[in-house]
Amino acid sequence: MTAPGRTVEVPAWLVEQNLALCPCGCIGKRRKGGFLAKTVRGGSAILQQVLFGEDVAGASGLLQRIDPRAKIVGLVLLLVTAGLAHSMVTLAVMYALTLGLAAASALPVGFFVKRVWLFVPIFTGIVVLPATLSVVTPGDVVLTLWHWNGTAQGLTAQGLTAAARVVCRVAVSISLVVLLTLTTPWVRLLAALRGLGVPKIFILIIGMAYRYLFLLLGVVTDMFQARQARTPGVPKHDREARAFVGAGVGALLGKSAQLSEEVHHAMVARGFRGDATTLERHRFRAADLAFAAAIVVAAALLIWGDHVLVPR
Amino acid sequence: MHIPDGYLSPQTCAVGFVVAAPMLATAAVRVKRRVKTRNVPTLAVLAAVSFLIMMFNVPIPDGTTAHAVGAALIAILLGPWAATIAVTVALAFQALLFGDGGVLAFGVNVVNMAIVMPWVAYGAYKLVSRGATLTAPRRIVAAFLAGYAGINASALCAAAELGIQPDLFHDAAGAPLYSPYHLAQTVPAMMLAHLTVAGLAEGILSAAVLAYLQRANLPLLRANHPGVPVDAAAATAEQKRRRRLRPGVVAVAVMAVLVVLTPLGLLAPGGAFGEDSPADLQSSLGLSAVPTGLARYSDLWQSALFPDYLSGSPWTYVVSAVVGIVVVGLVVHGAGLLLVRLLNRRATEPRERVEASR
Amino acid sequence: MSHAERPHAEPLLVCRDLRYSYLERYPALDGVSLTVHRGERLALLGANGCGKSTLLKVLDGLVFPDSGSYTAFGEPVTEDTLEDEQMSEGFRSRVGFVFQNSDAQVFSPSVREEVAFGPLQLGLSRAETAGRVDDVLAMLGITELADRAPFQLSGGQKKKVAIATVLVMSPEVLLFDEPTAALDPRTQFWLVELVERLGEAGKTVVHATHDLDLLHRIADRCVVFSEEHRIVAEGTPGEILADRDLLVAVNLVHPAAGSVR
Numbered sequence: 001m002t003a004p005g006r007t008v009e010v011p012a013w014l015v016e017q018n019l020a021l022c023p024c025g026c027i028g029k030r031r032k033g034g035f036l037a038k039t040v041r042g043g044s045a046i047l048q049q050v051l052f053g054e055d056v057a058g059a060s061g062l063l064q065r066i067d068p069r070a071k072i073v074g075l076v077l078l079l080v081t082a083g084l085a086h087s088m089v090t091l092a093v094m095y096a097l098t099l100g101l102a103a104a105s106a107l108p109v110g111f112f113v114k115r116v117w118l119f120v121p122i123f124t125g126i127v128v129l130p131a132t133l134s135v136v137t138p139g140d141v142v143l144t145l146w147h148w149n150g151t152a153q154g155l156t157a158q159g160l161t162a163a164a165r166v167v168c169r170v171a172v173s174i175s176l177v178v179l180l181t182l183t184t185p186w187v188r189l190l191a192a193l194r195g196l197g198v199p200k201i202f203i204l205i206i207g208m209a210y211r212y213l214f215l216l217l218g219v220v221t222d223m224f225q226a227r228q229a230r231t232p233g234v235p236k237h238d239r240e241a242r243a244f245v246g247a248g249v250g251a252l253l254g255k256s257a258q259l260s261e262e263v264h265h266a267m268v269a270r271g272f273r274g275d276a277t278t279l280e281r282h283r284f285r286a287a288d289l290a291f292a293a294a295i296v297v298a299a300a301l302l303i304w305g306d307h308v309l310v311p312r
Numbered sequence: 313m314h315i316p317d318g319y320l321s322p323q324t325c326a327v328g329f330v331v332a333a334p335m336l337a338t339a340a341v342r343v344k345r346r347v348k349t350r351n352v353p354t355l356a357v358l359a360a361v362s363f364l365i366m367m368f369n370v371p372i373p374d375g376t377t378a379h380a381v382g383a384a385l386i387a388i389l390l391g392p393w394a395a396t397i398a399v400t401v402a403l404a405f406q407a408l409l410f411g412d413g414g415v416l417a418f419g420v421n422v423v424n425m426a427i428v429m430p431w432v433a434y435g436a437y438k439l440v441s442r443g444a445t446l447t448a449p450r451r452i453v454a455a456f457l458a459g460y461a462g463i464n465a466s467a468l469c470a471a472a473e474l475g476i477q478p479d480l481f482h483d484a485a486g487a488p489l490y491s492p493y494h495l496a497q498t499v500p501a502m503m504l505a506h507l508t509v510a511g512l513a514e515g516i517l518s519a520a521v522l523a524y525l526q527r528a529n530l531p532l533l534r535a536n537h538p539g540v541p542v543d544a545a546a547a548t549a550e551q552k553r554r555r556r557l558r559p560g561v562v563a564v565a566v567m568a569v570l571v572v573l574t575p576l577g578l579l580a581p582g583g584a585f586g587e588d589s590p591a592d593l594q595s596s597l598g599l600s601a602v603p604t605g606l607a608r609y610s611d612l613w614q615s616a617l618f619p620d621y622l623s624g625s626p627w628t629y630v631v632s633a634v635v636g637i638v639v640v641g642l643v644v645h646g647a648g649l650l651l652v653r654l655l656n657r658r659a660t661e662p663r664e665r666v667e668a669s670r
Numbered sequence: 671m672s673h674a675e676r677p678h679a680e681p682l683l684v685c686r687d688l689r690y691s692y693l694e695r696y697p698a699l700d701g702v703s704l705t706v707h708r709g710e711r712l713a714l715l716g717a718n719g720c721g722k723s724t725l726l727k728v729l730d731g732l733v734f735p736d737s738g739s740y741t742a743f744g745e746p747v748t749e750d751t752l753e754d755e756q757m758s759e760g761f762r763s764r765v766g767f768v769f770q771n772s773d774a775q776v777f778s779p780s781v782r783e784e785v786a787f788g789p790l791q792l793g794l795s796r797a798e799t800a801g802r803v804d805d806v807l808a809m810l811g812i813t814e815l816a817d818r819a820p821f822q823l824s825g826g827q828k829k830k831v832a833i834a835t836v837l838v839m840s841p842e843v844l845l846f847d848e849p850t851a852a853l854d855p856r857t858q859f860w861l862v863e864l865v866e867r868l869g870e871a872g873k874t875v876v877h878a879t880h881d882l883d884l885l886h887r888i889a890d891r892c893v894v895f896s897e898e899h900r901i902v903a904e905g906t907p908g909e910i911l912a913d914r915d916l917l918v919a920v921n922l923v924h925p926a927a928g929s930v931r
Binding site: 265273 | 775
């Protein structure tokens with residue numbers, strides 16, 4: 001499944017469908033339709049996305065060969081650079097840089113571009129659209145749409161700049177994060193976080209949580225599919241449906257409590273005393289140092305260039 | 313409410329990490345200090361549950377669906393510290409595993425959803441369910457309100473963080489560098505969505521799960537409700553426990569309120585009453601003679617700490633806000649400790665007298 | 671070949687009059703006494719819920735009896751004595767437990783880390799651990815799984831990984847809870863062969879099972895639990911399987927079913 005060197009074919013579902021979960025993760029989205037079907041669909045999407053990620057991370061490419069610690073440090077550095085950039089040119093150069101890195105890392109570039117630009121218009125484009133209007137961002141009106149109390153109202157130069165800048169910044173930031181996650185197997189990412197000083201207890205919890213995510217995902221999907229099978233037609237959104245979701249999460253919690261008890265026994269049986277040691281065998285090579293140095297130089301150049309382009 | 317990278321200035325993100333780090337460190341220490349090693353698997357499984365809860369679609373009465381975060385529920389079942397860790401890990405999944413951004417903004421997201429949300433929810437739950445038995449319907453109401461209050465407090469924080477961006481960070485032409493909306497726009501927009509839809513989803517989920525556990529799995533519910541009688545019969549048997557003032561909780565609550573209010577300082581026109589500098593006094597009040605004492609001390613303060621904290625760069629405002637909040641929190645904590653000690657002394661005296669008379 | 675007939679084999683694990691109840695209400699063990707000798711292969715037989723899994727957990731120092739005593743390798747095993755680091759390390763490295771639910775036992779993000787968990791906790795160096803992990807994966811024929819995530823494994827593969835996690839610590843005593851449950855016939859056969867080889871290597875093996883078909887191959891001695899959570903019989907597999915009334919009484923065979931074997 002993760003044979004190195006294999007060219008990665010992008011499965012159709014990844015490009016067509018929405019991202020796993022609601023990509024923002026948290027805001028309550030209003031969507032019409034059956035809550036059962038959507039929950040079941042969300043579950044399988046998570047699993048598929050992770051499997052796809054493992055495939056790409058196993059391919060051989062530039063970023064796959066770099067030590068994850070160097071990649072994480074580089075990512076943060078570039079994210080800060082993107083955050084500090086004022087000029088659209090700087091952001092455009094950075095986006096080109098991410099595309100180059102993606103191509104060098106055997107990532108399907110078409111997929112990479114779609115992955116980012118499916119997210120950005122939906123969650124950023126629409127959101128910043130009203131900000132181009134003078135009612136939100138006052139400034140020099142470049143396109144008059146209406147008059148209010150005798151003053152021209154419409155799109156302002158400042159508003160347009162601001163909106164374009166936010167959209168580009170979000171696109172660059174997400175491209176950078178996707179580069180890291182798609183070229184690093186999850187296990188090595190965890191080890192790198194540990195190497196960068198994240199407390200052991202968190203690494204242990206994150207690692208186990210990842211492992212049980214899939215087990216519990218199966219439980220949830222079964223539960224909802226069983227209900228779906230017994231619910232002909234469109235599921236109702238009534239009191240009973242809400243009680244079912246409550247019972248579903250409740251049963252999930254009960255099952256989790258039982259599971260954590262068993263896991264606890266399994267850990268203690270093998271000598272766990274509250275402080276885990278992990279197997280880490282990473283050594284910084286010259287290539288990693290060179291990569292880190294290149295990122296530092298690139299970030300410095302970008303920031304310098306940005307100051308030249310937009311003096312402040 | 314999950315803020316992706318690019319909407320917040322790096323400075324704001326840094327403040328997010330500064331606020332989140334001590335809370336997470338405390339949570340990790342508390343988890344480790346407990347003798348039982350079982351906390352590690354419990355938290356791991358809960359983090360997975362928290363991630364999955366974001367996947368559950370909750371049917372809302374108006375015929376649509378929304379999904380919840382589950383922070384309130386976990387705080388009720390296993391305490392706010394556990395919820396802080398579980399939601400933090402779930403957010404780490406979102407940011408790293410699924411590459412949906414939020415790496416620089418991770419600290420801020422942790423503050424909103426893993427700290428403010430469970431703690432506000434827990435506070436609301438404790439407040440409403442105080443004195444209720446474990447199977448009382450009032451606990452269901454309390455769980456609904458906990459979820460509702462928690463997610464709305466969290467949304468308010470996110471709105472505040474986004475809303476201060478255009479005022480603090482803009483270029484020479486006045487175009488905002490990051491999120492372009494002002495507080496006057498972010499707060500209503502976020503609150504409308506959360507007061508009506510997301511708040512309901514979180515509330516319904518918390519209440520429905522609590523109701524289910526009351527019927528089907530009381531032992532799970534009992535884990536974080538030590539000493540709460542199961543039903544009315546057990547309640548009469550149990551003596552009413554004395555209400556206790558917890559200085560730590562009060563101090564954290566005060567700090568949370570201050571954090572939420574901080575951005576308002578930027579909106580407030582003019583200076584605060586009684587904080588005028590000597591120069592202002594002279595010009596606005598027409599005082600020709602500044603009191604000599606004030607003149608002497610004002611120099612000292614100006615050079616010492618944060619000179620003119622509103623006129624400098626955004627950094628100074630943020631740093632001074634953090635320092636101020638921490639200082640206030642420490643003072644409240646200290647005062648609370650003192651008060652508790654005094655109350656305890658007074659409370660033990662009469663009891664000793666009663667025992668002596670037996 | 672048969673290890674049970676050694677009359678003066680050294681007692682390793684000794685239980686006296688164990689009593690244990692879940693949540694202080696549901697009894698699981700009601701006065702159980704048992705001695706496990708060095709080098710023997712012992713099967714704990716009984717219907718579901720008879721207490722055999724609980725007994726294994728007591729033997730592994732995971733739950734502690736409400737009353738009665740348990741000594742392992744001459745040392746009393748209690749919650750207090752296991753608090754001692756040396757005692758805990760010694761005991762944990764000498765007794766290994768293969769759980770019924772491999773999902774609970776395989777908790778790390780990758781197979782390699784999973785197998786390395788035990789030796790690392792018990793203080794082996796990273797280099798030595800890595801070597802042992804490679805050896806044990808090769809021995810069980812699952813080297814190609816090393817970098818897989820557990821959720822990508824089949825049930826049989828997970829069981830093999832679970833067994834690898836225990837064998838890597840080279841324990842003297844191996845406890846198996848329902849080892850053959852939910853395995854396909856080929857993996858069952860593989861497991862039986864493994865147990866036979868472990869027995870030949872001098873390991874002490876204790877199984878909890880209700881699988882009577884494989885009994886004669888995996889055990890030299892059996893103890894039978896009643897549904898009242900007590901031990902009601904003891905003997906060689908041949909003797910136990912011949913006693914049909916006993917097996918019906920403890921609900922291991924259905925009265926209407928034909929004879930065993």
